Amino acid sequence: xxxxxxxxxxxxxxxxxxxxxxxxxxxxxxxxxxxxxxxxxxxxxxxxxxxxxxxxxxxxxxxxxxxxxxxxxxxxxxxxxxxxxxxxxxxxxxxxxxxxxxxxxxxxxxxxxxxxxxxxxxxxxxxxxxxxxxxxxxxxxxxxxxxxxxxxxxxxxxxxxxxxxxxxxxxxxxxxxxxxxxxxxxxxxxxxxxxxxxxxxxxxxxxxxxxxxxxxxxxxxxxxxxxxxxxxxxxxxxxxxxxxxxxxxxxxxxxx
Numbered sequence: 034x035x036x037x038x039x040x041x042x043x044x045x046x047x048x049x050x051x052x053x054x055x056x057x058x059x060x061x062x063x064x065x066x067x068x069x070x071x072x073x074x075x076x077x078x079x080x081x082x083x084x085x086x087x088x089x090x091x092x093x094x095x096x097x098x099x100x101x102x103x104x105x106x107x108x109x110x111x112x113x114x115x116x117x118x119x120x121x122x123x124x125x126x127x128x129x130x131x132x133x134x135x136x137x138x139x140x141x142x143x144x145x146x147x148x149x150x151x152x153x154x155x156x157x158x159x160x161x162x163x164x165x166x167x168x169x170x171x172x173x174x175x176x177x178x179x180x181x182x183x184x185x186x187x188x189x190x191x192x193x194x195x196x197x198x199x200x201x202x203x204x205x206x207x208x209x210x211x212x213x214x215x216x217x218x219x220x221x222x223x224x225x226x227x228x229x230x231x232x233x234x235x236x237x238x239x240x241x242x243x244x245x246x247x248x249x250x251x252x253x254x255x256x257x258x259x260x261x262x263x264x265x266x267x268x269x270x271x272x273x274x275x276x277x278x279x280x281x282x283x284x285x286x287x288x289x
Contacts, residue, residue, distance in 0.1 A: 040251045047084040053247060053256040054086055060280070061088040062245070063287055065150065065176070066118050069093045071104070074114075081113040088289040089115035091150050096138030105145070115287040116148030122180070127157060130164045139168060148287060150207075152176045158194035165201050172203055172286060177210025177246060178232050183224065184216050192231040199235035205286050206236045208263065208278070209244030212253035220253060222262050229266050238267075238274040242283045 034041055054062065064077050064087050074092030081087040090113050095101055097119075108114045121130050129135060130153070139149065151173055153161055158179055165173055175198065181191040198204055211225050232241065243263050247256050254262075267275055283289065 038252060041248060045248045047080050047087065050247070051084070051086050057257045057260045059260070061086050061289070063087075063089045063091060063115065063283060063289070065091040066093040069120055071095075074108075078108075078111055078113055087113075089113055089287050091116040091118050091148065091287075093118060096142075097132065097134040098138070099134075101138045102141045105141075114147070115289070116150055116174070117142070118150035118152055118176070120152055121157065122152055122154045128160055130157065130160050136164075136167065139171065143168070143171065146288070148172045148174055150174045150176050151179075151204075153179055155179050155181045155191040155194070158191065158198060162194070162198050162201075165198065165204055169201075169203060173201075173205070174242075174286060175204060175206045176244070177214075178206060178208060178228065180210060180214050181228055181231075183211060183214040183220070183228055188227060188231065192235075195231060195235040199237075199240070202240075204236075205240045205242060205282065206232055207242050207244040208232060209246040210250075212250055212259060213246065215253065217253035222265060225262065226266070238270055238278060240282070241278050242286065243279050 050062070054060070064081065066073060066077065071094065074090070074094065077087075077090045077092055081090050092114055094104055094108075094117055096117060098104065119135070126132070142149065149171060151161060161179075179191065179195060181187070199206070208229070211228060212220055215224050243260070245256055245259060250256065250259055263279075267278055270278070
């Protein structure tokens with residue numbers, strides 16, 4: 034991380050998280066992998082065992098590895114593991130999500146009850162749609178609304194592709210990561226509104242869940258500030274819709 038990311042150049046631990054949650058009026062959270070290592074997955078599960086605010090973990094495992102099924106045996110008795118994620122956006126192969134070895138791992142996940150979190154850039158949505166179509170019974174969560182080009186004010190083809198993905202009823206969408214795709218120092222709720230509108234149009238309130246992308250969000254927004262933006266945007270929705278977006282859907286999807 035270069036000097037533009039000084040805010041992230043320290044350790045972030047459960048005690049830091051608990052303070053943020055309390056300030057924002059959040060009861061619990063799902064911790065999601067950052068590094069692609071089994072060591073981090075084990076560490077996150079340890080934090081979840083020791084910190085009641087961490088209700089579940091989306092970890093990493095070598096999904097594309099030949100020994101993936103055997104590797105996953107380690108986690109059979111770890112109920113806090115709720116899902117897996119691979120950093121697709123970082124792969125040089127733009128079609129990584131369609132690769133045979135990766136898909137063999139996804140096939141092996143079938144019936145496990147684990148969610149698969151999709152981390153991509155907006156340009157990878159077409160491949161992601163093809164990928165999802167292969168697994169109608171797998172629960173997917175799209176992270177960070179597929180990282181649209183907010184800093185450039187660009188909506189298409191992201192919004193159209195998002196609507197197409199939203200037609201798949203086994204896909205949910207995490208409303209997070211917007212501020213770091215905008216201009217870090219000059220974004221405003223008005224900057225983000227067209228993208229939030231598009232997400233609601235694509236998935237409806239019933240398949241959205243509020244996320245934070247903490248601590249990465251600190252590059253552009255404080256934790257409490259981000260939740261204020263979300264609460265203001267969703268203020269006009271029904272009480273049942275807000276309850277779902279701010280917790281109920283995550284509880285259901287991740288079996289928390």
